[in-house]
Amino acid sequence: MSKDYIFSKERHMDESDVKMLTVDKVTQQTDEEVLLRFNVPALYDPGQFFQVSLFGIGEAPISICSCSEDYFEMSVRGVGNLSKQLCQLKEGDSVGLRGPYGNGYHLQNFVGDSAIVIAGGCGVAPVRGVVQYLKEHRNDYKDIALFFGFRAEKDILFEEDYQAWKEKNMDVDVVLSDKSSRPDMKHGLITDILDTPILQTNEKKIVFICGPPPMIKAVCKVLLDKGFHKDQIYISEERQMKCAVGRCGHCMINGKYCCTDGPVFRYDELCEESEGYKEEGK
DSSP, X not given: OOTTOOEETTSOOOTTOOEEEEXXXXXXXXXXXXXXXXXXXXXXXTTOEEEEEETTTEEEEEEBOOOOSSOEEEEEXXXXXXXXXXXXXXXXXXXXXXXXXXXXOOGGGGTTSEEEEEEEGGGHHHHHHHHHHHHHTGGGOSOEEEEEEESSGGGOOSHHHHHHHHHTTOEEEEEESOTTSOTTSEESOGGGGOOSGGGXXXXXXXXXEESOHHHHHHHHHHHHHTTOOGGGEEEEOOTTOOSSSSOSOTTEETTEETTTTOBEEEGGGTTTTOTTTOXXXX
């Protein structure tokens, strides 16, 4: 495929419109995750995703974890047949892509606010683009705090980025659930590190969350107990997406498609409808 092709959120790609693209860089992040980079122009919002395919194996949605008009990156975790094959790719190998799809984080709507990013495990990948955007537009936002949770040191993603984020006056707080890993770091659940000054009031603040559903539910409860409103919280809901164009109905949650209406939702759009985020007693 020509390098002058531009992937754009304004250009609709249907299920048969797949572009073959060579992988320009492969970075091993952990034992299970690799970072794939494509040096091709792309216009997208953080939180959107591509459908990635290998001929004869299959196709799957993978979130964009970068923020640039000149290239895009995706973090792949090898847990299934397709993703394991993607993790074996080398520079120069070809994959099929269509997209970008979905509703991302519209960060330009929150200029002047303080931003809080909370993510766990591989859920850090979809919000990395959010953090990169905030870094590049640092003067547009007030305080910025990042809270990441991982199982162990070997599972930490994008640690090489943390210092550059700190140098942009962005707080980075990491917790590990495995108490035997890295004794010099904090240990526990991600909710254990949320009792911080930036979360003591909700004034002019916006929160972006991505991770396993139980983590999202627990974090949202903490935020609501602290006085945050449901329209101040945005979550990434990526479960069960398949076709990416709202045709198969596989990812529908009470009339909403994760692939087209999401994967990014404002919390009040799902909290009383989705089984994953329904409040206790409702």
